[in-house]
Amino acid sequence: MVTDEQRESFWNEIDGYPDASPSPEAETALLGSFPTGSKFERFARASKGAGSLGRPRFVAVARWRGGRIAREAKALLSSGWDWAAGNPGRASRLDDALNGETSAPDPFLHTDRGFVVRRIAADTRKLERDSDFDGKLDTRLMRAMGFEIGSIHASTSQLRQAMLNDLERRDAGCLYDTAKATASAVETDFAEWSASNA
Structure with a gap:
């Protein structure tokens, strides 16, 4: 649940985004994601989130059934795994992961014309790293995140059996030991990168 203040803050942020003229592909993807009967208001350029720097990212706002709604289109990138394996041109498999037989597809998240398109709203947001971040990461949330990752990776019966056999x-x-080792490796990499870019 979100408060009225959080809703107001969300829309103030959206209204603060500068107007934009997205590419025809992004425009079509965004407009096609709105429900029937919605009345388009404007396109804007979004720039929040370090993970999206350098990638085209647009927002479309419309009115529908007495309220405002928003959609975001972010340029789709190849998998980092494919890039590391020397296959940077391989087509994205995001839709395969989103619509696997073990997933409950999100009706507001899909790819279209080279963009990831999703609903954005005050009550649909990522956890932000703030002062009470650790309090939000309780056992139930971590368990739910683990189940979601597992459902994506075990998207077919063959993969599920292979994972169970491995476990x-x-x-x-x-898993705990691997997570600690990975965290340590990431911290070391970041320290080296920071030192080389100081």
Whole structure:
């Protein structure tokens, strides 16, 4: 749930985005994501989020059934895995992950014309790293996130069985140990990068 103040803050942020003229592909993807009967208001350029720097990112705002709604289109990139494996031109498999047989597809998230298109709203947002961040990461949330990651990776019966077989061979604490080692490696990489860019 969000408060009236949070809703007001969300729309103030959207209204503060500068007007934009998206590419024909982004425009078509955005307008096509609105429900029937909505009345388009404006396109804007979004620039928040370090993960999107350098990628075209547009917002469309419309009115529908007495309220305002917004959609975002962000340029779709190839998988980092494919890039690291030397296949940077491989087509994105995001739709495959979103619509796998173990997933409950989000009707407001899809790819279209080279863009990831999604609903944005005051009550549909990421966890932000703020002063009470650790309090939000409770056991239930972490468990739900783990289930979601598992459902994406186990998208077929063959993959599910292969994962179960692999887990049977591992110690109970292997995931925790791997997470700690990964966190340490990321911190080391970041420290090296920071030192080289100081």
